[in-house]
């Protein structure tokens with residue numbers, strides 16, 4: 480658990496991180512402990528503890544095809560792609576290839592010295608018009624369903640403003656009062672690594688994807704991302720969530736995720752935005768709600784509605800004092816809701 484203490488210390492003094500990681504390297508054991516803590520949903524009281532990325536979860540791992548999906552929309556979209564679009568593509572390609580082969584052999588010049596003069600065949604013309612229309616309808620219906628689901632976001636529990644910059648991301652939690660600047664972590668042997676600066680360890684994630692500040696969001700909650708840019712067009716993308724949204728200066732684009740499984744999920748800027756476009760990764764850490772609340776507190780933020788609840792509790796006490804039972808009940812309800 481050494482590195483956990485080191486990480487906790489780093490939150491109090493960010494500059495201490497490099498020094499701490501030099502002496503206490505994360506080990507496989509501590510990574511396993513973290514993973515177990517996540518799997519069993521054990522609540523860690525008090526301090527926020529950064530999660531260690533797991534192999535093949537939210538990380539490109541060399542497998543072919545789409546990354547495993549961790550949102551409902553992503554699963555729906557991946558199913559549509561793998562089990563329907565891909566199947567249609569293969570069937571159509573094989574059918575067209577077979578037709579080509581058949582025409583090449585059956586109607587070759589050597590076997591047909593006298594060429595056919597056929598110019599119309601009503602039946603075949605009807606077929607080659609109607610069949611493609613049916614194929615397009617078979618694609619359009621599930622496709623429109625998917626788009627509809629993507630753009631009908633449930634009410635947001637947490638809102639994060641994502642701002643692209645050349646070449647890093649800034650994240651703002653307007654309801655929590657948390658602002659972050661997120662840069663890619665450099666390798667330890669990188670000659671451009673500043674003296675004493677924090678460098679990447681395996682607990683942060685893979686090279687070129689690990690960042691110093693992750694977007695931390697609560698598991699099982701709807702998180703709305705408001706995506707914009709401070710300079711040129713970037714794109715905020717997290718493949719395991721089926722999320723990709725352009726970050727356009729002067730515009731705010733909206734997307735959302737709801738991830739039930741705690742973990743660390745990596746993405747990257749996906750719009751060519753200049754010289755260091757390849758060095759502005761995204762890391763999203765999904766944690767149980769108590770851990771999210773602890774993280775907000777560790778960043779100097781506060782939970783929306785906390786002050787409100789306190790006010791409601793006060794008015795409840797006032798109402799009881801005044802012997803107003805109905806008012807007390809009302810205030811109590813409001814406090815519970817808040």
Ligand SMILES: [Cu+2]
Nearest residue numbers: 713748752756
């Ligand atoms: Cu970019």
